[in-house]
Amino acid sequence: MKAAQVMGVVMAASVAMPISAPVLASDYAEVQRQSLYVPVRDGTPLAVNLYRPAQAGKPVDGRMPVIFVFTPYRARYRDKDGKVQEVALDDKMALRSLIRAGYVVAVADIRGKGASFGHRRGFQDRTEAMDGHDLVEWLARQPFSTGKVGMMGCSYLGGTTFHTASTVPPSLKAVFVGSSDLDKYAFVRRGGITAQFNTRPDEPLSDDLASLPVDDDAAGVKLKAAVAQHANNTPMAALWYGMPTRDSVSRYTGNAFWEEVGIYNYLAPIRKAGIGTYFWSNWHDEPTAQSILSAANMPGSKFLAGPGSHCVPPPGFDFTGEVVRYFDHYLKGADNGIEKAPRATYWLEGLNGSGGYVRSNRLPGEGARPMRWYLDGGRSQTARSVNDGTLRTSVGKAGADPFTVRYDLPSADYFAFWAQPMDDKGLSYTSAPLAAPTRLVGYPVVNLRVKADKPDANVFVYLDQVAADGKAEVVAFGRLALSHRKTGTAPYKTMGLPYHPGKAADVAPLPVGQAADLAIDLTPVSRIVPAGARLRVTITGADPRQRNLKDIQQTPAPVITVERGAGAPSWIELPVSD
16 A cells, blocks of 8 residues: 555555654764762752763863753663663663764753652652752753753653653753653552552662762762662552542642642643643553643644554654654754654554554544444353353343453563453453454543442453454553542543543442443554454453552452443444544
């Protein structure tokens, strides 16, 4: 299929086709590094590492724009083999290429981590955000700086970037935010349920002691003093587990901490300041759902999604060139056309039979046509057959399918960023083979009419693509606790997706035996499902990525009943893109 334009969507004709090319005004092969402590407004010294383009062993004369990275994972450290690792010299986020292109790159440890002093009160809280603000302005004042600063990062580093932008430092002109969240409660406790992200144990202090001391601390005396203060850090998992509702008051921070770290509360100042925003993530990465919403709430922003996993540079796409062109425009004033390029660039699985990039002025999901498939003909878990039930495009006869929640789940990888098929752990409903290819771009939404024999239980939903040979892969998933079923109006744009407020007044048990509707949005998809493949919806009551599953499982296990068919339809709406 040749490149074509349909409804404002441009389809790449080749998987390997570069979407942009690097524009390097210079090519500085050498780097000069310096590290020092910089005190922020409350006097806490933070470790800052500066990487300047160099020639003949000396920093290049003149002023250059600065790219700032703010990390909890140590800017410079020795790994277990004794090798020095430096964030700025790793090109996964294009940082080394930015130095080559004539930028100073600065990487700082957040307070309470790495070689920085202080302790963490929370995670991406306003203290950390203001620390970022102060460092941006310090960098802008340095004699090597043009006074223009950009920020970038992925995952936690994407969060520090976004939150620093919310404090609108006058010198911050553009940010490149990877795999971060717009609504931390809706992400970490999605549907009232904690799962994979942000619930792992904290790193031991020995990890921070492996940081390299700043230049004037060769003996590591200051490093040891700094790390000693890290013992007072708020524990991450305990913080998130300890706030079950959106308005819960944390015993660690003394306030409704979810609201403090909800970046949606601070979008207006970023818009008013005119800070450029670019959001990226990958389709096999749970934060992508939040990245699209971030872009939807920031007019004029760009969006990028590749086919890979968490923070992996998109293959078949010139990620480095895109980053350099973006910052060249906002920090160097380059008229390189990036601001006129289509708003969204994203991988479409199955394009041309394998996959390719799409460029569009619409974000994934915008303009999608909902196609509804109804759950039909399910059987109880004790009487299941190879095909538990079916998906069909019309409402079937009334019926009810009970299943007992199973906790005997396969172990998950420690960082299992994506779900695996769960069709043997609950109820499954499978379509007939598709007669024609179907393009799905956006968020599937599920509506389930359910009841249970306990006042609360967790419900997980998975959308699988099943190939003609029977091989299955999860393409989207979501979750919701029965007690968090109430929907409401969100304080930000949701692109029409259901919003669960999750405040204490909104959370209520479901009376035993009483049915209620659950509205569950799944993670977004971008694929062409080929003819002959089948779609499958699986419903379970637990997921192996729940790190606290042993602590929360109920005995005896809940029995959940899904009602379907005439009078009580349960369905999934798929986002069909023309």
